Amino acid sequence: MKVRFWGVRGSIPAPGPDTNRYGGNTSCVSVRSATGELTIVDMGTGLMHLGNALLPTEFGKGQGHATILLSHAHWDHIQGLGFFAPVFIPGNQFVLRGHGKSSSMLEGILEGQMNPSFSPLYTLRNLGASFEVRAVSPGEPFLAGGLRVTARPNPHGSTTALAFRLEEDGRALVYASDAGYPDGGPSREVLELYRGADTLIHDATYTPADQATRRNRGFSSYEQAADAAIAAGVRRLVTFHYDQDYADADVDALRDACRTYLDVHGGKDIELVAAAEGMELDV
Amino acid sequence: MRVRFWGVRGSIPVPGRSTNRYGGNTSCVEVRPRGGWPIIIDAGTGIRRLGKQLMDGAFGEGAGTAHILVSHTHWDHIQGMPFFSPLYRRGNKLHVFARQQSDTHLQAVFASQTEDPYFPVPLTALEADIEFHELIEGERFQIGATQVSCTRLNHPWVAMAYRLDVDGASVVYCSDTAPFTDILLEHEFIAKPPAVGAPLPQDIVSKLAAMHAGLVALCRGTDLLIYDTQFTVDEYRQRPHWGHSTPEDALLIAREAGVETLCLYHHAPMRDDDAQDKILTATRAASRLAGDPFDVIAAYEGLEVVLGDDE
Numbered sequence: 254m255k256v257r258f259w260g261v262r263g264s265i266p267a268p269g270p271d272t273n274r275y276g277g278n279t280s281c282v283s284v285r286s287a288t289g290e291l292t293i294v295d296m297g298t299g300l301m302h303l304g305n306a307l308l309p310t311e312f313g314k315g316q317g318h319a320t321i322l323l324s325h326a327h328w329d330h331i332q333g334l335g336f337f338a339p340v341f342i343p344g345n346q347f348v349l350r351g352h353g354k355s356s357s358m359l360e361g362i363l364e365g366q367m368n369p370s371f372s373p374l375y376t377l378r379n380l381g382a383s384f385e386v387r388a389v390s391p392g393e394p395f396l397a398g399g400l401r402v403t404a405r406p407n408p409h410g411s412t413t414a415l416a417f418r419l420e421e422d423g424r425a426l427v428y429a430s431d432a433g434y435p436d437g438g439p440s441r442e443v444l445e446l447y448r449g450a451d452t453l454i455h456d457a458t459y460t461p462a463d464q465a466t467r468r469n470r471g472f473s474s475y476e477q478a479a480d481a482a483i484a485a486g487v488r489r490l491v492t493f494h495y496d497q498d499y500a501d502a503d504v505d506a507l508r509d510a511c512r513t514y515l516d517v518h519g520g521k522d523i524e525l526v527a528a529a530e531g532m533e534l535d536v
Numbered sequence: 537m538r539v540r541f542w543g544v545r546g547s548i549p550v551p552g553r554s555t556n557r558y559g560g561n562t563s564c565v566e567v568r569p570r571g572g573w574p575i576i577i578d579a580g581t582g583i584r585r586l587g588k589q590l591m592d593g594a595f596g597e598g599a600g601t602a603h604i605l606v607s608h609t610h611w612d613h614i615q616g617m618p619f620f621s622p623l624y625r626r627g628n629k630l631h632v633f634a635r636q637q638s639d640t641h642l643q644a645v646f647a648s649q650t651e652d653p654y655f656p657v658p659l660t661a662l663e664a665d666i667e668f669h670e671l672i673e674g675e676r677f678q679i680g681a682t683q684v685s686c687t688r689l690n691h692p693w694v695a696m697a698y699r700l701d702v703d704g705a706s707v708v709y710c711s712d713t714a715p716f717t718d719i720l721l722e723h724e725f726i727a728k729p730p731a732v733g734a735p736l737p738q739d740i741v742s743k744l745a746a747m748h749a750g751l752v753a754l755c756r757g758t759d760l761l762i763y764d765t766q767f768t769v770d771e772y773r774q775r776p777h778w779g780h781s782t783p784e785d786a787l788l789i790a791r792e793a794g795v796e797t798l799c800l801y802h803h804a805p806m807r808d809d810d811a812q813d814k815i816l817t818a819t820r821a822a823s824r825l826a827g828d829p830f831d832v833i834a835a836y837e838g839l840e841v842v843l844g845d846d847e
Binding site for chain 2: 262264265266267268270272273276277278294298301305325326327328333335336362365366369370371372373375376379410411412470471497505530
């Protein structure tokens with residue numbers, strides 16, 4: 254699997270010279286399987302730039318297909334959809350898999366952002382490509398984009414956000430953004446989802462001090478990300494979903510503090526990477 | 537009064553090196569009358585930083601009052617609202633104005649922006665006192681010493697232009713609008729645009745002419761005209777139904793209304809800083825060639841324009 258980061262920011266895009274290195278776009282990650290198939294995780298503003306990069310490929314000719322995994326429907330995870338060029342090209346096919354009591358309820362939520370008060374698109378029906386929405390059942394693996402995918406919900410403030418495990422040829426990538434664990438850390442099921450992952454992309458919105466004053470928002474600090482990585486025995490931890498007020502120097506400091514925390518808490522062997530826009534990782 | 541730009545981008549925020557100079561935040565302009573509370577036009581992502589700055593003053597004490605004039609409720613004009621810090625401080629007072637829609641109350645539109653599952657904090661949980669005011673085009677009203685007037689624009693679901701007169705000066709905010717020549721944009725979804733320049737039915741020609749006249753009257757003699765110039769001429773020809781103008785369209789209105797300064801605004805998301813420089817240079821050249829008496833500037837984040845008596 255090849256992973257690329259198109260947006261690593263939480264809550265709201267944060268333009269400006271002080272976010273140039275890590276990037277200011279909201280959450281979006283692409284995953285290419287060894288067979289060349291495309292899976293997209295979350296649809297923050299980074300999705301627009303992924304879409305533009307796909308135009309010279311089969312997606313520009315209306316011959317592309319991809320799976321979109323949606324962790325949850327907060328704005329910063331869906332706001333890129335209306336600006337994703339391939340979704341307006343007839344012939345392209347997208348299947349979105351996300352959290353919902355039913356597929357039609359999930360589709361209704363995505364319709365809500367397109368309604369004409371908010372968007373000139375009026376409705377998902379005006380996307381030129383085929384766009385199918387399917388709710389996932391937690392814990393039940395499904396095949397998507399050449400990968401075996403399993404989803405489990407994490408608590409996230411007043412709602413939940415899905416974490417996804419993507420597997421191919423014995424390699425596992427986990428995406429766990431917007432995770433607001435209770436005091437005991439992740440649930441047993443979620444820890445099993447993370448178990449032994451080659452790469453764990455984990456919510457690290459805050460420093461512990463900031464997290465302590467904003468617990469109700471349902472995000473992790475880098476310490477909680479590191480604790481989860483250590484408990485699940487992952488090989489590599491990728492910090493993700495930085496607070497919109499953190500400048501590049503703040504994220505540098507967050508990464509360094511996370512490294513130290515891993516080293517003194519039994520995670521010396523865990524590789525640590527701070528996600529940045531444009532970064533590519535091999536899993 | 538002082539006019540300050542906090543977000544100048546259209547459609548979607550665009551962080552990154554290529555937008556460092558003009559800025560990547562979506563639409564938000566602050567008008568500060570001398571000795572008065574801020575009047576904010578549009579609540580794109582630019583309003584987040586404005587909110588943080590306001591918290592350093594009376595808003596941080598829960599003793600601030602702000603008025604927000606919303607051109608329309610498309611995402612790029614309201615997406616910063618939930619991140620406007622003064623909303624989370626009890627005692628602050630916020631008045632939100634936008635055009636009355638036939639089918640939905642303004643409060644309901646803003647309530648659905650932050651309802652579950654889109655945002656963790658619903659409108660009802662905000663600490664500040666928020667009052668919504670629905671406007672009919674042509675309406676005139678006072679905010680403190682400021683006289684506000686408005687007229688409708690040519691944009692899907694309809695947008696409103698605002699004029700603010702105070703301190704012996706005036707500013708007009710005109711975003712978003714298509715020119716008034718090729719298509720009438722109201723509430724129907726238009727899948728395929730008509731050809732630019734094709735003849736239109738007489739009733740549509742009349743409606744567009746009235747809208748055009750209303751806008752020119754609103755802009756008459758203003759010190760600063762802030763105008764949607766998202767498109768190049770080629771882009772407009774491909775997408776006249778998206779409801780945006782070109783710098784050429786803005787020059788025509790500025791000329792007709794006799795403005796002092798024209799400010800290009802609502803820059804396209806994929807326009808990098810160098811491309812935006814070129815658009816400004818070309819627009820200035822065209823304006824000089826036409827013998828226009830007014831200045832042309834381009835909005836960028838952090839730009840502050842002082843108008844009338846300010847001391």
